[in-house]
């Protein structure tokens with residue numbers, strides 16, 4: 001039987017404590033992020049952030065109209081749909097969702113694009129036989145030199161198709177369309193999912209000033225001046241905290257964060273994303289929880305076989321009393337750390353860019369949309385850090401893929 005810690009300090013409470021962030025720390029993260037963003041925008045310093053141009057040079061008006069085939073390659077799924085912009089802050093859209101198989105995510109990039117083209121062609125085969133303008137939402141950093149051109153900088157999350165890094169992702173897809181369905185599909189826009197979220201929500205609510213994704217990965221886009229032009233900028237904030245050692249980092253990295261990074265495909269990159277986004281929170285919990293579950297059973301043969309017939313008994317009697325409660329606390333603390341860090345960066349962007357009241361930040365992504373507790377944590381933290389009601393957090397009402405259609409209509 002493992003020892004009883006009820007009433008006393010659990011010997012692993014320090015693990016949970018290592019995931020807590022003080023208000024003082026949050027203030028220094030906000031200040032450091034603002035400095036980093038400023039130097040990225042003004043001097044092109046890309047050691048952490050990328051601040052990529054989107055070539056979307058105006059905020060959506062809500063009057064843009066048209067019908068577009070829209071595609072969204074995200075961290076987990078591929079979506080292919082048709083969106084109809086009605087021109088009065090309203091749109092209709094329908095899409096099919098396909099899970100991207102693991103083998104495709106880490107194989108040749110050409111196979112990935114074959115997969116996308118195949119799903120698009122299947123979708124289009126059910127549409128009237130006419131040409132369509134296509135919007136492409138792509139959830140990875142791309143160096144764009146126009147609205148519909150851009151070279152892939154790197155893959156993140158669970159993708160690792162390195163043979164197409166440096167390639168123009170629009171060209172890769174357009175070539176396949178031209179070969180398989182000549183004259184039907186022309187890609188007119190390439191947008192990051194944060195830009196798509198910004199524009200789609202802005203179409204409905206004109207006070208939108210920021211698009212945020214909290215899903216498999218995390219990132220944000222906002223409106224600012226880049227190289228002398230006002231436009232939506234894809235910050236690529238997942239890289240915040242990169243290129244700095246653990247002891248000098250403004251992010252409070254725990255040993256578990258360091259382990260997760262060391263074993264990841266993109267070691268040394270996306271430090272903030274690995275602390276905050278959905279792909280990593282479960283893994284943070286799993287690694288910490290193992291310590292809790294084995295506590296008291298480190299010695300071989302210390303777990304009595306009788307417990308195996310009833311797993312609830314193992315939990316009730318076999319584990320140190322209070323451990324289940326501690327695991328609950330651990331889970332909430334991991335979620336709360338993520339929410340606080342995301343809220344800190346949203347606050348920093350708002351403090352830099354506020355030009356209107358309200359300043360609406362539209363959030364999309366499964367970590368946020370599917371988790372009411374997490375939603376509350378973000379709103380509470382933002383309210384605390386800004387001490388104002390001016391920054392308003394809203395769950396995005398438009399899917400990022402609709403945004404790729406809106407920017408085509410706006411550019412016409």
Ligand code: BGC
Nearest residue numbers: 139140141156213217218219
């Ligand atoms: C990518 C971003 C993307 C974010 C959310 C990150 O891994 O680098 O481009 O916006 O995930 O999907």
